[in-house]
Amino acid sequence: MVRREPLNREKVLTAALALAGEEGLEGLSMRRLAKALGVEAMSLYNHVANKSDILDGIANRVLAEVRPADPALPWAERIRVTALGMYQALRRHPVVPLSLATDQANPATTQALRPLDDLVGALYEAGFDDAGVRQALGGVSGLVFGSILLSTAGFARPPAPGDVEHHEQWDEYARRIDPDELPHFNRLVTGNRDADPEEDFVRALDILIAGLIASTPSRT
Amino acid sequence: MVRREPLNREKVLTAALALAGEEGLEGLSMRRLAKALGVEAMSLYNHVANKSDILDGIANRVLAEVRPADPALPWAERIRVTALGMYQALRRHPVVPLSLATDQANPATTQALRPLDDLVGALYEAGFDDAGVRQALGGVSGLVFGSILLSTAGFARPPAPGDVEHHEQWDEYARRIDPDELPHFNRLVTGNRDADPEEDFVRALDILIAGLIASTPSRT
DNA sequence: ACCTGAACACCGTTCAAGT
DNA sequence: ACCTGAACACCGTTCAAGT
Numbered sequence A, B: 001m002v003r004r005e006p007l008n009r010e011k012v013l014t015a016a017l018a019l020a021g022e023e024g025l026e027g028l029s030m031r032r033l034a035k036a037l038g039v040e041a042m043s044l045y046n047h048v049a050n051k052s053d054i055l056d057g058i059a060n061r062v063l064a065e066v067r068p069a070d071p072a073l074p075w076a077e078r079i080r081v082t083a084l085g086m087y088q089a090l091r092r093h094p095v096v097p098l099s100l101a102t103d104q105a106n107p108a109t110t111q112a113l114r115p116l117d118d119l120v121g122a123l124y125e126a127g128f129d130d131a132g133v134r135q136a137l138g139g140v141s142g143l144v145f146g147s148i149l150l151s152t153a154g155f156a157r158p159p160a161p162g163d164v165e166h167h168e169q170w171d172e173y174a175r176r177i178d179p180d181e182l183p184h185f186n187r188l189v190t191g192n193r194d195a196d197p198e199e200d201f202v203r204a205l206d207i208l209i210a211g212l213i214a215s216t217p218s219r220t
Numbered sequence C, D: 001a002c003c004t005g006a007a008c009a010c011c012g013t014t015c016a017a018g019t
Helices: A009-023 A030-036 A041-046 A051-064 A075-092 A095-101 A110-126 A130-152 A164-176 A183-191 A197-215 B009-023 B030-036 B041-046 B051-064 B075-092 B095-101 B110-126 B130-152 B164-176 B183-191 B197-215
Strands: none
Touching: A009 A030, A009 A051, A009 A095, A030 A041, A051 A075, A051 A095, A051 A110, A075 A110, A075 A130, A075 A197, A095 A130, A095 B095, A095 B130, A110 A130, A110 B183, A130 A197, A130 B095, A130 B130, A130 B183, A130 B197, A183 B110, A183 B130, A197 B130, A197 B197, B009 B030, B009 B051, B009 B095, B030 B041, B051 B075, B051 B095, B051 B110, B075 B095, B075 B110, B075 B130, B075 B197, B095 B130, B110 B130, B130 B197
């Protein structure tokens, strides 16, 4: 119970990541975070500027986990590896895509932008011009973030295996859907029990990359 | 100032959509919404169950705006039209993708799911099996939502033309980026001024659809 | 049937005061 | 240098009371 060392920024961020992992973004409040650290809420402001600073710090840490792809790989493979690395890191910590999407975090650091730099480098190497790179980057990053955000939320996505909450939600969909009004969706929902979100993401990513290869300007 | 007719659900939803359009999701509070309607916050509960009910109603209305694609069109074209329709409707009302991503809305109505049903129908027609449809649907819907959420937020996306806020943010990126550490990203940021988010989305969508066509099981 | 005021349990953040 | 208590301006929602 006795605190020898004082708090510091890193400890705050670690506790924030843990709390967000348990309670989600809406459960991550300055007051609850302080309580988890055995301190009053106002003490946190000695180590971070405000809540956005915490979310920036978290996003930064998580994006820094993404291992850079081997530069010797062909560009399409580098995109695959980097996008998957982003997906995995962000999916381990869904607070991050959520706080980025809601504009509560905005980590403009080298570490955080490194994975994007890798994607951009691969796309330039593929032969796209500035506009093409911007569009293709929007496609890849949009797919990564959209897949995570939709699979974290309940809308329009199959459940993860063992994820009871999502499973129930999917079942409720199946119950509420009028098969006459939504015949195809009904077929999909009844025919799809356990699915692995990451496997589904990789499949969608491979489809996008196949399209990128087909759109490469330099191909004959 | 004198209110003749009493409030009703539709009026509440209309006002909520307008308020969210002006102030964003974080500006849409029960108290502010009530004030905009010239009423006390607690009156709203006579017409909607709670805030989630409002967000469901909003999402429902906006998704119902998506016009169904002509069933006579080839499957790839139907996907293109429907996905673009979703993008346009959701982009006019960014509260909707935001409240879906944060799980505050969950509209499981026929109207809201109709566009997804169209996508699923087109994918079955293309020849995908259940898993393939689920994966391809995840790709298309992930791209739609991710593109909107990233373009609405400031992270990793070029600014819309005339969108001062984003423009400034992009400029700040350009200022803060270390060209030696993020050479490719730096090249992209300095070489990209005005871009149209919708045009970029369509381009990314076409790339994904090209990949879908190439992945179709029934092709020779 | 519809609206309201007071209240409860929360937020992020500031500021003056403590050690 | 770090922590705290009280306060301010907010939230969503409940409940009893008004018309």
